[in-house]
Amino acid sequence: MSLASGPGRAAGLLSDQELCPEKHIEYIKKLDSRKDELEYWLTEHLRLNGLYWGLTALNLLGCPDGLPREDAINFVLSCQQNNGGFGAAPDHDAHILYTVSAVQTLVTLDAVDELDNRGLGGKQKIGSFIAGLQDQETGSFMGDEWGELDTRFLYGALNALSLLGLLDMVDVAKAVSYLQKCENLDGGYGISPGAESHAGQVFTCVGALAIAGRLDLVDKDRLGRWLSERQLDNGGLNGRPEKLEDACYSWWVGASLAMIGKLHWIDGAKLAAFIIRCQDPDTGGFADRPDHTVDVFHTLFAVAGLSLLGFEGIAEVDPVYCMPKSITRKIFSA
Amino acid sequence: MASHGIPRHSSLEATGEARQQELRRIEKYRELEQVVRQEIAGHQYTPETLQRLSELLKKNPEYYTAWNYRRRVLQHEFSEAVSEDSNEAAMDRITTLIKTDLQFLIPLLRSFPKCYWIWNYRLWLLNETKRLLPKPTARRLWQEELALVGKMLSLDSRNFHGWGYRRFVVETLETLSSEEESEKNLAQVEFEYAKKMIGTNLSNFSAWHYRTKLIQRLLNEKSASDEERKQMLDDELELIHRALCDPYDQSLWFYHQNLMCVFDPTTSGQTMAPNLTKTERLDYLRREIEEIQEMLDGAEDCKYLYQALIDYTLLAARVEGTRPGEDQTAQVLDWLSELKKLDPLRAGRWLELEESVCR
Numbered sequence A: 001m002s003l004a005s006g007p008g009r010a011a012g013l014l015s016d017q018e019l020c021p022e023k024h025i026e027y028i029k030k031l032d033s034r035k036d037e038l039e040y041w042l043t044e045h046l047r048l049n050g051l052y053w054g055l056t057a058l059n060l061l062g063c064p065d066g067l068p069r070e071d072a073i074n075f076v077l078s079c080q081q082n083n084g085g086f087g088a089a090p091d092h093d094a095h096i097l098y099t100v101s102a103v104q105t106l107v108t109l110d111a112v113d114e115l116d117n118r119g120l121g122g123k124q125k126i127g128s129f130i131a132g133l134q135d136q137e138t139g140s141f142m143g144d145e146w147g148e149l150d151t152r153f154l155y156g157a158l159n160a161l162s163l164l165g166l167l168d169m170v171d172v173a174k175a176v177s178y179l180q181k182c183e184n185l186d187g188g189y190g191i192s193p194g195a196e197s198h199a200g201q202v203f204t205c206v207g208a209l210a211i212a213g214r215l216d217l218v219d220k221d222r223l224g225r226w227l228s229e230r231q232l233d234n235g236g237l238n239g240r241p242e243k244l245e246d247a248c249y250s251w252w253v254g255a256s257l258a259m260i261g262k263l264h265w266i267d268g269a270k271l272a273a274f275i276i277r278c279q280d281p282d283t284g285g286f287a288d289r290p291d292h293t294v295d296v297f298h299t300l301f302a303v304a305g306l307s308l309l310g311f312e313g314i315a316e317v318d319p320v321y322c323m324p325k326s327i328t329r330k331i332f333s334a
Numbered sequence B: 001m002a003s004h005g006i007p008r009h010s011s012l013e014a015t016g017e018a019r020q021q022e023l024r025r026i027e028k029y030r031e032l033e034q035v036v037r038q039e040i041a042g043h044q045y046t047p048e049t050l051q052r053l054s055e056l057l058k059k060n061p062e063y064y065t066a067w068n069y070r071r072r073v074l075q076h077e078f079s080e081a082v083s084e085d086s087n088e089a090a091m092d093r094i095t096t097l098i099k100t101d102l103q104f105l106i107p108l109l110r111s112f113p114k115c116y117w118i119w120n121y122r123l124w125l126l127n128e129t130k131r132l133l134p135k136p137t138a139r140r141l142w143q144e145e146l147a148l149v150g151k152m153l154s155l156d157s158r159n160f161h162g163w164g165y166r167r168f169v170v171e172t173l174e175t176l177s178s179e180e181e182s183e184k185n186l187a188q189v190e191f192e193y194a195k196k197m198i199g200t201n202l203s204n205f206s207a208w209h210y211r212t213k214l215i216q217r218l219l220n221e222k223s224a225s226d227e228e229r230k231q232m233l234d235d236e237l238e239l240i241h242r243a244l245c246d247p248y249d250q251s252l253w254f255y256h257q258n259l260m261c262v263f264d265p266t267t268s269g270q271t272m273a274p275n276l277t278k279t280e281r282l283d284y285l286r287r288e289i290e291e292i293q294e295m296l297d298g299a300e301d302c303k304y305l306y307q308a309l310i311d312y313t314l315l316a317a318r319v320e321g322t323r324p325g326e327d328q329t330a331q332v333l334d335w336l337s338e339l340k341k342l343d344p345l346r347a348g349r350w351l352e353l354e355e356s357v358c359r
Helices: A021-029 A038-042 A044-060 A069-078 A096-108 A113-117 A122-131 A151-164 A172-181 A199-211 A220-228 A249-259 A268-277 A296-308 A325-333 B016-041 B047-059 B064-084 B087-111 B116-132 B135-155 B160-176 B187-200 B205-221 B226-243 B250-263 B278-295 B303-320 B326-342 B344-358
Strands: none
Touching: A021 A044, A021 A296, A038 A044, A038 B016, A044 A069, A044 A096, A044 A296, A069 A096, A069 A113, A096 A122, A096 A151, A096 A325, A113 A122, A122 A151, A151 A172, A151 A199, A172 A199, A199 A220, A199 A249, A220 A249, A220 B344, A249 A268, A249 A296, A268 A296, B016 B047, B016 B064, B047 B064, B047 B087, B064 B087, B064 B116, B087 B116, B087 B135, B116 B135, B116 B160, B135 B160, B160 B205, B187 B205, B205 B226, B205 B250, B226 B250, B226 B278, B250 B278, B250 B303, B278 B303, B303 B326, B326 B344
């Protein structure tokens, strides 16, 4: 069971103001049957992310059983490497980006126990892989053994560990102090200390602080201002000043605003209308902008964006984890 | 990610020939991938494997595991060089290997400037020079990177990867230089670079951001006095006022806002002039408010001006340690009603602000 980000096919003629959930469900379900397209093979490095993106979108669209559960679990487990981490597909090297998708997928499928039954050393082994990536000196996280540092990895680490109940395997306080160093005077956060604020990195830093229980460190007023200025007249959101809008920023910006309680600082109706203009009403799926090629990445973040806005017919999403709220609620109340 | 900015195309709906071609392309790609995987699994770290990896990565630069394979092959070649050759010959061989690989990456970076994996791989390769080569040789290679990243940023002056990479190259060059060398401290050179980039395009917020960080560094490194810091602040305010003859540019306002953090007691500690007195702060704020009010003339439809006026009026009251007076409150509400008209997208924000002013 695996999903690719296959291209869409035809320009839409339908009214562009109406969401077509059935089309999106069909689009996602069929992604794994596109093996006769070169794109399928060229995107193998995204397969496990793709499964998480597709599965989560299906859940939010009210179709949690849209993918065969057993196949999905088998695929996730087949991506685990001897060091405990997960690669993008079988025989791909382990990396935090795929490890977090593996954990999120297993949690969503209520299949974490399978790690003990059939995985390599249970969830503890995943925890050790992730803990081994923390830089002891700064508290930040590497993506894999080759040492690249990025606040995306720090977020991924805290996300996966907290879902597994293993947050105490790493130095959370040190990670928090590293995140503070990534904060800029505009209230936003960058990829590393000194880097320009970027909405994607704002999401990862604020999300990590939320998981660490330290949202009190965020300058919510200043950050809220910077984030709300991401909305453009066409309703869409961009990732930095003077850049173009993109449907995936509906999530990076929207979820960040939601986490700091400022989602009402942008025009939700106009954002929703923009997101819907990004769907392909014929083939299903969402693109970065209207009339562009759809893919499963933008499909999830567009649907999740609609969910943040309380769009009718879409299940509630957790702004910290980008998973169905019903699932994270269950995990963290247990 | 997979498809940013690709126009939707009507399908080549599997007509016989097109379909056959696609299947042949898939077959060729998968064959190449299979061969590479087998060779790596068999620890066959040869120049031929490297060649095939180049082919594979040119077809698919996002294939991160293939970049890792490439690292392993090269590491193998490095250690062979060390064990087989005299020291000098080994260094030459390793230098050539690294240079050749750096060359291989250039067309890929040009075609895929937003691919994380290529940038990472390049950094890894350059970091290997620090581990393996004599310092002067390593330094020469890093110096060339500064030129390369300059070229990349002239092609796309907001490339996020490019700016991050530049910071990293500068940091490394500084650590690789010895005391007497001019590259020991590149802050001034980089300050000039940021200035040049801003001159080319005033809307380049990445360059403004870089400028902010460099100013801090320059002042700290020369242990600037409060007077010198104030001078720098005055220069920056003058610069931004001149730039703001186009008040519709968001990047400029973010830089302005950044300068205004100097006067905010909650942020001043992290700014270029942390030790201003309360009176000085209030003087500056008053002058800014006047300046911005003048800008309104002929730009009454510019929402940033009203935002700034409101922010700085409220900030002045905070610095004063009082609540805004009746006149000030009336004025703020006036500006707010303009803002609500000009910027309905953020109506919720203005409403909340209004409530807090009236409270």
